[in-house]
Amino acid sequence: MSNTPQPNPSFVKVLVAHDFTQRLRIPPYFPRKHRLNLPENITLRISSGKTWNVKLEKMQNNDHWFTNGWSKFAEDVKLGHGEFMVFYLIGQSIFDVTIYGQTCCTREIPDDRLIKVEDDDADHVRLSQINLNANDAIDKEPPKTSNDGASTSGGRALGTQNSPLYFEIVLKPHHKARVSLRKEFAVAAGLTGQESAGLEYLPTKRYQSVVLDQRSAYRLDMSIGWNNFRKTNGMVYGRRYSLVQSGKNVIKSRR
Structure with missing residues (x-):
């Protein structure tokens, strides 16, 4: 039996219908393929963490449509004709949404288009299958490593810039x-298939547990706990940070 983690159920929508800003139909095969009983109330979430509550209405022909709340989402993220979107189902009622422009590359929403989210907001999602209180994990003692901050394996130091166990x-x-x-970092560090990892910020020596969210076969995210780690250590937008694997399921970060 394969131990490869299964990606989250997902579907793609190309925005070509004349009314895509008012409502959106999800592919009929999507719930059938994954044997889903989708709830009426859905949360849509983009990469910044901003969320919208949207009604998923089931019609008489068993089609599912995003209706109430969808027009507000479409307006806020400035959906355009010819763009396409990928929806990843997280848990039972959250869709993580990635928007691709007409260039076929991901489109980031400019800051002035976002509804402002206060930095003190808590993480928006909790995964019930993982018994982890990320906010209580600060300052727990991290696993021991060598004096230079990098673990060793077979006498070889890990985490140098020429190593797959390092990226910025x-x-x-x-x-x-x-x-x-x-991807190569996650594979080399043995993080694929893991539910959580430890983060240590070297300038402050603070240690934090974070949830690992397998978005697809090609994407692994640090999610719950990351926001708290970033704020607690005063990490600044626009600044470059390095991430270094150090010990089993431990990542060290530094400027």
């Missing part, structure tokens, strides 16, 4: 609630 990100507003790990 420039922190941006859409990283507020989650950060995607580079």
Whole structure:
């Protein structure tokens, strides 16, 4: 039996209908394929962590449509004709939404188009199958590592810039609630299939547990706990940070 983690159920919608800003029909095969009994009240979430409550209405022909609340979502994210969207079902009632422009590349929503989200907001989602209180995880003792902050394996230091166990990100507003790990980093660090990992910010020595969210076969995100880690350590948008694997399921971050 394969231990490969199963990706979240997902579907794609191309925005070509004349009324896509007023309502949106989900592919009829989607709930049948995954044997889903979708609820009436749905949450849509974009990469910044902003959420919208939308009604998923089931019609007499068993088609499902996003109706009440959808027009507000479409207006806020400025949906355009010819764009397409990918919806990932998280749990039973949350869809993470990625928007692709006519260039076929992901489209980030400019800051002035976003409804402002206060930085003190709590994480929007809790995964019931994971018994983790991320806000209580600060300052617990991290696993022991070598003096230079990197673990060793077979005498070889891990986490150098030429290693797949190292990568850098420039922190941006859409990283507020989650950060995607580079695929080769996640694979080399043995994080795929794991439910959580530890984060330590080297300048402050603070340690935090974060939930790992397998969005697809190619994407693994640090989610619950990341927002708290970012705020507690005063991480700044526009600044470059490095992530280094250090020990089993432990990631060290530094500027």
